[in-house]
Amino acid sequence: MSRKMSVSSVILSCISAVLLGVSIFFPWWGMKFIAPQYPEGLDIIVYPYKMDGRIDIINGLNHYIGMQEFSEQTFPELSYLPYLVGGMALLILIVALVKRTRLLLLLVALFSVGGVLGLYDINRWLTTFGTNLDPKAPIQIDPFVPPILGENTLANFVTHSYFATGAFLMGASFLLLVMTLWRERKK
Template identity: 65%
Template structure:
């Protein structure tokens, strides 16, 4: 029983490494806020290295002030400083595993990938919980603490929020599928 992956599996892993690197340049997660005064919605779009839609973020921060929520800003999310390097590191490790073609290394890589994904979703949840439950008690409008969902919708006062994964996350998902295929494809080896 060979522990070497096939050449087609090697190609899949190299493509997966490229996709991981590419995902850095696309948004991974977003939250859209709807209210009667903003029927078109306001967006917070999160890339691995920045928040996008500064005008919408400023409006959301102005509105959140009324319920005592701290401001959204890139400075408040230190992950944005190192996440691109972490993903780049995963891309390099995936490339190396593909070139070396070692099945045991692929199992280890997939384990790291799953752990990283779980930690990433936990981190988003942790920030949402922090923002929704650490409200300033002296805020003009008193609302009960809340935790916006990582994925899905939530209603607070007259605001409906929709949280969603976007392009970068789908690219990461495709990379993960390409990383799993060699285990199935080369299972008899």
């Protein structure tokens, strides 16, 4: 598997790198909170470098159940994640230029580990915020963990957690790498 990659595999790898690099500029994950008093919903939108949405209102509501406030400063990952993703995109381009299939296998493994760590990190934060509730909060609820993906109901709020455009671009980037590796394996 140390032979050189085909031209079509080099092109697919370059497209993968571009998709991954572009994903930095789109939201990766979000949550929408819907309740009778907020029928249009309140959003938390997470980019790899910032948070957007109605975080001020959500923090105000979370205060009543004793959840700590969150902001971009709460998540140190937002300060370095774009560099990790950009570095990975650059590695993919370098591997495409040196055309080594074995290096492609290492990239797929590295990408996989990064994806698992990313999902673990999201779950860790959701667990931390949902289970470390202030016992002196005005409204007492049982600790909870919002899902990474899917629906959750808490009091009169229904939350929808979802992956966004950047996550789909990242997934497409990964699938292109896997497809390229698969094509090269067959040669």
